[in-house]
Amino acid sequence: xxxxxxxxxxxxxxxxxxxxxxxxxxxxxxxxxxxxxxxxxxxxxxxxxxxxxxxxxxxxxxxxxxxxxxxxxxxxxxxxxxxxxxxxxxxxxxxxxxxxxxxxxxxxxxxxxxxxxxxxxxxxxxxxxxxxxxxxxxxxxxxxxxxxxxxxxxxxxxxxxxxxxxxxxxxxxxxxxxxxxxxxxxxxxxxxxxxxxxxxxxxxxxxxxxxxxxxxxxxxxxxxxxxxxxxxxxxxxxxxxxxxxxxxxxxxxxxxxxxxxxxxxxxxxxxxxxxxxxxxxxxxxxxxxxxxx
Numbered sequence: 001x002x003x004x005x006x007x008x009x010x011x012x013x014x015x016x017x018x019x020x021x022x023x024x025x026x027x028x029x030x031x032x033x034x035x036x037x038x039x040x041x042x043x044x045x046x047x048x049x050x051x052x053x054x055x056x057x058x059x060x061x062x063x064x065x066x067x068x069x070x071x072x073x074x075x076x077x078x079x080x081x082x083x084x085x086x087x088x089x090x091x092x093x094x095x096x097x098x099x100x101x102x103x104x105x106x107x108x109x110x111x112x113x114x115x116x117x118x119x120x121x122x123x124x125x126x127x128x129x130x131x132x133x134x135x136x137x138x139x140x141x142x143x144x145x146x147x148x149x150x151x152x153x154x155x156x157x158x159x160x161x162x163x164x165x166x167x168x169x170x171x172x173x174x175x176x177x178x179x180x181x182x183x184x185x186x187x188x189x190x191x192x193x194x195x196x197x198x199x200x201x202x203x204x205x206x207x208x209x210x211x212x213x214x215x216x217x218x219x220x221x222x223x224x225x226x227x228x229x230x231x232x233x234x235x236x237x238x239x240x241x242x243x244x245x246x247x248x249x250x251x252x253x254x255x256x257x258x259x260x261x262x263x264x265x266x267x268x269x270x271x272x273x274x275x276x277x278x279x280x281x282x283x284x285x286x287x288x289x290x291x292x293x
Contacts, residue, residue, distance in 0.1 A: 025059060025237060025238065026237055026238070026241040027241070028058065028059065029059060029237075029238050029239075029241040029242035029245065030241040030242060030244055030245040031245060032051070032054045032058070032242060032245065033051075033073070033077075033241070033242040033243065033244065033245020033246040033247075033248070033249060034245040034246070034248050034249040034252075035249060036050050036051055036054075036077075036245075036246060036249060037077050037080070037081075037245060037246030037247060037248060037249020037250045037252075037253065038249035038250070038252045038253040038256075039249070039253060039272065042252075042253035042254075042256055042265075047074075047077065047246070048070045048071075048073075048074050050276065050279070051070050051073060051074075051242070052066055052067075052070055053279050055069060055070060055238070059238055061234075061238075064228075065228075065230070065234075067223075067228075068219075068220065068223040068228050068229055068230055069230045069234060069235075069238065069239050071178075071216050071219050071220050071223070072220065072230060072235070072239045072243065073239055073242050073243045073246055074212070074216050075213070075216045075217065075220065076243035076244075076246060076247055077243065077246035077247065077249075077250055078209050078212050078213050078216065079213065080246070080247040080250040080251065080254075081209055081250040081253065081254055082206070082209040082210065082213065083254075084250060084251055084253070084254025084255065085205070085206050085209065085254055086206075087254070091206065093200075093202070093203040093206065094203055094206055094207050094210070097193070097197060097199055097203070097207060099160060099163055099164060099167070100163055100167045100193065100197045100199075100207075101167075101207050101210060101211060102167070103163070103164050103165075103166075103167025103168045103170075103171060104167045104168075104170060104171040104174070104189065104192070104193075104207075104211050105171065105210070105211045105214050105215070106168060106171060107167065107168040107169065107170065107171020107172040107173075107174075107175060108171040108172070108174055108175030108178065108185065108211055108212075108214065108215035108218075109171075109175060109214045109215055109217075109218040110171075110172065110175065110218075111171065111172045111173070111174075111175030111176040111178075111215075112175040112176070112178050112215040112216070112218040112219035112222070114222070129281060130177075132276075132277040132278075132281040133277070134177070134188065134277075135187060135188075135273045135274070135276050135277040136273065136274055136277035136278075139269075139270045139271065139272070139273030139274035139277065140270070140274070143266075143267060143270035143271070154195075154196060154197050154198030155195055155196045156196050156197060163197065166196065167197075170192050170196065171211075173188075174188045174189055174192070174215070175215045175218070175219075178212070178215045178216065178219055185208075185211070185212050185215055185216075186205075186208040186209070186212055187269075187272070187273055187276065189204070189207070189208040189211055189212065190204045190205060190208050190269060191269075191273075193207055193208065194266075201265045201266055201269070202265070205265075
């Protein structure tokens with residue numbers, strides 16, 4: 001039943017098992033998870049754009065089978081990062097943005113639950129190039145924003161109805177990206193919260209974790225309905241070790257978040273976005289070839 005002729009059977013081809021010994025693969029997955037998880041805890045990211053090349057190129061999974069696995073690891077990382085940030089930073093900072101957070105969450109959950117169907121229709125090249133363009137643009141904007149002296153200057157006027165509509169639209173777009181590429185969406189949520197709604201970088205990181213948890217959970221639910229959830233073997237040998245490493249990294253990042261300057265975090269995030277865009281665009285051709293086999 002797992003290889004039904006619906007197009008989902010090729011999403012987890014057992015023939016693409018890496019040649020490396022399983023114990024070494026698990027250790028490598030854990031090792032990669034730690035630095036990626038540290039970024040997640042420090043800035044409020046899931047780190048999925050960096051995990052995707054690792055899962056495909058280092059650990060030997062096809063791009064399409066790596067997507068739902070990426071979401072599983074993101075869920076573990078996000079939950080750990082949010083717990084640590086709640087202990088390090090006050091969650092009271094997000095209270096002025098409950099309307100925006102709610103709208104982004106609602107739009108993101110709806111899109112993540114429905115956009116998974118498009119994964120079988122779009123080529124890997126198209127998916128990666130689209131995200132690469134978005135990430136590069138936002139990275140440049142954040143680098144410019146880091147040089148501005150006026151913190152909290154929002155692009156969208158503080159009109160509740162306007163912000164509600166804007167949050168729903170942004171949430172739909174970000175949730176779709178989250179489901180299609182197996183990302184948590186923090187790379188898009190944080191710039192949206194800081195630039196469009198005027199939240200500071202730390203508050204945006206915390207809010208991003210809250211929103212991403214719902215979006216990732218919705219995407220995983222949909223992938224499960226489509227029969228694309230990682231197998232027990234894949235979970236045991238790769239997803240759980242990488243998730244454990246990501247949790248360790250999230251703890252490290254969560255402990256450091258209170259001492260990192262806000263402007264420096266914007267610069268780091270901007271550079272991360274551009275680096276992720278380069279990685280995705282560089283591997284677009286190889287990803288499209290692998291998924292077409």
